[in-house]
Amino acid sequence: MSVPATATGVPTGPETSPGTSTKRRIPRWAWFAVLPVVLLLLAVLELVTGAGDLTSSGTVRATLIATMPIMLAGLGGLWSERAGVVNIGLEGMMILGTFGAGYFGYHYGAWAGVLGAFALGAVGGLLHAVATVLFGVDHIISGVAINIIALGAVQYLASLTFAGLPGGGSTQSPKIPDVPSLTIGPLSDFLGDIEQDDWFFVSQVASVLRALVTNLSFLVIISLLLLVLTWYVLWRTSFGLRLRSCGESPAAAESLGVDVIRYKFIAVLMSGGLAGLAGGFLAMVASSNYRDGQTGGRGYIGLAAMIFGNWRPGGLLMGSGLFGYTETLGLRQGGTSVHALLLAVAVLGLVLAVLQARRGQVRAGVLIAVGAVVVGVVYFLIDEVPGDFTRMTPYVITLLVLAFASQRLRMPAADGQVYRRGSAG
Amino acid sequence: MTPRMTKLLLGLSAPVLALVAAFAITSLVLLIAGDPVGGVWGEILSVPEGRNIANIVNSASVLYLSGIAVAIGFRMNLFNIGVDGQYRVAAFTAAVVAGEAWLPGYLNTVLAIVCAMAVGALWAGIAGVLRATRGVSEVISTIMLNFIATSLVAFLLRKAAVREEGSNNIGTKEVPEGSRIPGISIGDGPGQEIYGFVIVAILVGVLYWFLLGSTRFGFDLRATGRSTTAAVASGISVTKMVVAAMLLSGAVAGLVGMPLLFGESYTYGSTFQSGLGFAGIAIALLGRNHPIGVAIGALLFAFLNEQSNPLQILVGVSPDIVAITQGVIVLTVVVSYELVRRYGVRLEQQSVARALESERKREEVTA
Numbered sequence: 001m002s003v004p005a006t007a008t009g010v011p012t013g014p015e016t017s018p019g020t021s022t023k024r025r026i027p028r029w030a031w032f033a034v035l036p037v038v039l040l041l042l043a044v045l046e047l048v049t050g051a052g053d054l055t056s057s058g059t060v061r062a063t064l065i066a067t068m069p070i071m072l073a074g075l076g077g078l079w080s081e082r083a084g085v086v087n088i089g090l091e092g093m094m095i096l097g098t099f100g101a102g103y104f105g106y107h108y109g110a111w112a113g114v115l116g117a118f119a120l121g122a123v124g125g126l127l128h129a130v131a132t133v134l135f136g137v138d139h140i141i142s143g144v145a146i147n148i149i150a151l152g153a154v155q156y157l158a159s160l161t162f163a164g165l166p167g168g169g170s171t172q173s174p175k176i177p178d179v180p181s182l183t184i185g186p187l188s189d190f191l192g193d194i195e196q197d198d199w200f201f202v203s204q205v206a207s208v209l210r211a212l213v214t215n216l217s218f219l220v221i222i223s224l225l226l227l228v229l230t231w232y233v234l235w236r237t238s239f240g241l242r243l244r245s246c247g248e249s250p251a252a253a254e255s256l257g258v259d260v261i262r263y264k265f266i267a268v269l270m271s272g273g274l275a276g277l278a279g280g281f282l283a284m285v286a287s288s289n290y291r292d293g294q295t296g297g298r299g300y301i302g303l304a305a306m307i308f309g310n311w312r313p314g315g316l317l318m319g320s321g322l323f324g325y326t327e328t329l330g331l332r333q334g335g336t337s338v339h340a341l342l343l344a345v346a347v348l349g350l351v352l353a354v355l356q357a358r359r360g361q362v363r364a365g366v367l368i369a370v371g372a373v374v375v376g377v378v379y380f381l382i383d384e385v386p387g388d389f390t391r392m393t394p395y396v397i398t399l400l401v402l403a404f405a406s407q408r409l410r411m412p413a414a415d416g417q418v419y420r421r422g423s424a425g
Numbered sequence: 426m427t428p429r430m431t432k433l434l435l436g437l438s439a440p441v442l443a444l445v446a447a448f449a450i451t452s453l454v455l456l457i458a459g460d461p462v463g464g465v466w467g468e469i470l471s472v473p474e475g476r477n478i479a480n481i482v483n484s485a486s487v488l489y490l491s492g493i494a495v496a497i498g499f500r501m502n503l504f505n506i507g508v509d510g511q512y513r514v515a516a517f518t519a520a521v522v523a524g525e526a527w528l529p530g531y532l533n534t535v536l537a538i539v540c541a542m543a544v545g546a547l548w549a550g551i552a553g554v555l556r557a558t559r560g561v562s563e564v565i566s567t568i569m570l571n572f573i574a575t576s577l578v579a580f581l582l583r584k585a586a587v588r589e590e591g592s593n594n595i596g597t598k599e600v601p602e603g604s605r606i607p608g609i610s611i612g613d614g615p616g617q618e619i620y621g622f623v624i625v626a627i628l629v630g631v632l633y634w635f636l637l638g639s640t641r642f643g644f645d646l647r648a649t650g651r652s653t654t655a656a657v658a659s660g661i662s663v664t665k666m667v668v669a670a671m672l673l674s675g676a677v678a679g680l681v682g683m684p685l686l687f688g689e690s691y692t693y694g695s696t697f698q699s700g701l702g703f704a705g706i707a708i709a710l711l712g713r714n715h716p717i718g719v720a721i722g723a724l725l726f727a728f729l730n731e732q733s734n735p736l737q738i739l740v741g742v743s744p745d746i747v748a749i750t751q752g753v754i755v756l757t758v759v760v761s762y763e764l765v766r767r768y769g770v771r772l773e774q775q776s777v778a779r780a781l782e783s784e785r786k787r788e789e790v791t792a
Contacts, residue, residue, distance in 0.1 A: 088564065137759045140504055140564070144706050145755040152748020155455075159743040160458055170743065300568045307565060390579035397567040402561045 004011055030064035035208075036070035036325050041344065043204045053332055055204045057195055060211035062332065064288050067324030068223045069094070073229055073302025074309070074316045076271040081311060082234060083267030084247035086134055086416040088143030090275045091299030093124035094149030099154040102163060102173030103288025107285070110177045114219065114280055121276015124150055129268035136418045148329025149328050155279055155292060162290070173290035176283060182221070183215040203219055217285045226274065231313040241293035243267055248413035250419040261421055275299060310409045323394045338385040346376035431772065437666070439765040443757040451750045455742070464740040469732040469747070475612035477731050482619045485720075485727035486626040486684050491705025492635050494678035494721055496714040500637060501650040501670040507567025508678040509702030515545035517578045520693030521585055523686070524598030538683055539641030545679020546672040548574065553671025557664040563671070571702070594696030606687040617767040618750065620688035629677060630716040631732025646670055656727060677701070707755045713762070726751060
């Protein structure tokens with residue numbers, strides 16, 4: 001049977017070829033301006049609404065911890081989709097990773113847990129690679145099957161290995177030793193003082209810096225390094241160019257002598273490993289043991305963050321940061337914080353509406369303006385957003401962003417297509 | 426052997442091959458883990474008792490509806506991962522409507538079911554419209570809608586709920602006696618009743634078969650699924666078909682919670698069964714979107730679930746082992762159909778070659 005070739009993104013609208021594109025390219029330095037600008041906006045928002053927890057160092061630290069698993073999963077998705085293999089099995093590979101961290105972490109120590117998470121995730125990736133690359137199974141079917149198998153296998157293995165251990169049971173592992181973390185004491189205290197002083201914008205910067213020098217897990221650092229490494233390997237080496245060519249046009253790649261099957265295999269293995277690491281992060285940093293149902297759909301969110309980021313590492317980081325931040329706000333003083341965000345959404349919506357209208361897209365502008373006004377009215381009508389709605393925030397934001405931005409996204413041209421060796425003819 | 430026999434044998438050999446492979450892989454896992462392989466299969470493959478048969482049919486009917494909902498999308502190359510969210514929103518709505526009992530007796534039931542289908546269709550329709558007008562992949566949007574549905578229903582449930590007596594669970598008002606769907610007895614003992622809703626599930630299967638196989642709409646849908654460009658060339662509006670297929674899929678998804686609601690729980694609460702949508706995906710794949718195939722798939726999954734229940738008590742093995750079997754079946758089915766198809770093509774080529782050869786020889790003789 002043939003299930004969709006366009007699995008994760010549906011290209012619509014006229015394709016603009018890079019050479020003739022009239023779209024202004026955002027300069028590279030703009031990436032570094034994103035964080036300060038966001039902080040500035042949040043500082044203004046805190047001033048206007050009086051919500052106090054939007055940029056506290058506690059929120060920033062929790063955001064980092066919430067962001068990393070999503071980013072790692074998305075990074076996994078990036079590797080495999082750049083090589084043309086859609087990986088909806090990220091969720092299952094993450095589940096395998098949580099178990100790997102629990103089993104190896106408990107028996108052999110923290111770093112063994114990290115490696116175990118990566119290795120078990122890679123086993124999931126191997127299964128996906130064998131099914132999709134060797135047997136030509138539809139990528140989504142294989143992914144769904146892996147999600148089912150991984151969940152069952154981990155539940156089965158957990159009741160086999162953790163039941164009877166101290167603090168362990170069929171649904172959770174004993175406590176895993178902590179991954180070492182980094183604290184620069186004096187700096188942390190100094191920044192903490194500034195944060196307390198409530199200087200406009202300066203305190204916000206201080207709280208971000210403080211979160212980075214207080215109790216920062218090495219796994220967070222490793223995760224961020226992996227993001228940079230992925231960007232370098234995929235976009236700055238010949239290996240990466242070949243790998244990406246397998247995702248854009250495998251037939252052309254093969255005719256140039258690239259071993260497409262091998263590159264796809266490597267990419268999907270790496271993808272599984274990164275997703276496994278994402279699961280390991282959940283088990284070892286976000287909590288301290290393996291628990292049943294720990295991933296909570298974050299594999300899918302990682303996939304969404306990757307699409308949100310237009311199959312690029314920088315965008316992926318922003319997408320997962322957005323998820324991590326809204327998730328964190330929902331868990332901390334969610335009611336007031338998300339309430340404050342409503343005002344920001346309303347104002348930004350109006351600005352966007354004006355921009356759209358000026359560009360001649362009056363209908364879209366009016367639609368956005370109406371939406372922004374509705375959000376604004378809601379802001380003034382209620383004092384606090386109910387908990388269930390704060391939990392919904394990341395998903396609603398993803399839907400909105402995809403609805404408004406999906407036409408600008410471009411996925412790898414041969415993403416999701418089954419490739420058989422020798423198709424180049 | 427006649428060509429017809431060959432075709433039938435080939436068709437049957439694919440699922441058999443898949444099952445054998447899945448059983449072999451599961452056995453291997455059991456062996457490596459050091460669990461009793463014989464004991465596990467002996468228990469799972471034992472003949473189910475009357476009570477178990479009723480359970481199997483009941484849960485199969487639920488899985489069947491979920492599978493058909495997914496299959497409708499599949500026929501159109503749409504991947505509706507959102508059945509989970511759609512049936513939750515729908516089941517909650519139906520439970521509220523039925524609990525309020527604005528209409529008497531079965532009119533109330535019918536109203537609730539229609540509401541469920543409408544809400545399920547609307548929820549899926551969001552993804553359909555986003556895909557048709559904004560090009561948002563339905564895979565991602567339906568996953569997001571699943572999460573949103575979970576939170577939304579949790580919120581609304583807290584607003585609409587009454588506390589169940591003697592427990593911390595909250596639920597909607599109970600469906601009144603007169604609006605419940607009576608079960609069909611298949612034996613004398615206790616618990617030997619199957620949901621009356623099973624008949625509706627069968628009807629849905631028949632309708633699905635008729636709609637896709639024998640109507641213009643079904644043809645358009647399948648054509649669009651096979652080739653969008655060909656569909657556009659023959660005057661089909663792909664945008665409309667995408668939205669229509671999602672609406673239809675969502676409407677059937679809306680029915681998934683109905684057997685449970687009207688046949689067993691009579692209320693939607695925090696403990697209402699979840700995860701049926703994902704099982705539906707596996708079952709639709711297993712049944713290759715064919716109404717009878719999906720039914721067999723649903724029965725097989727329900728059988729494995731029911732028969733594995735006592736494993737923990739009887740042989741000390743976690744029943745989650747069947748999840749491995751189920752996932753592996755999904756993979757092996759796809760692989761074995763492909764292998765059998767290739768084998769079939771080779772057989773055909775050989776027979777054509779033989780026929781041509783004998784033709785040539787006869788010509789040589791006459792020449």
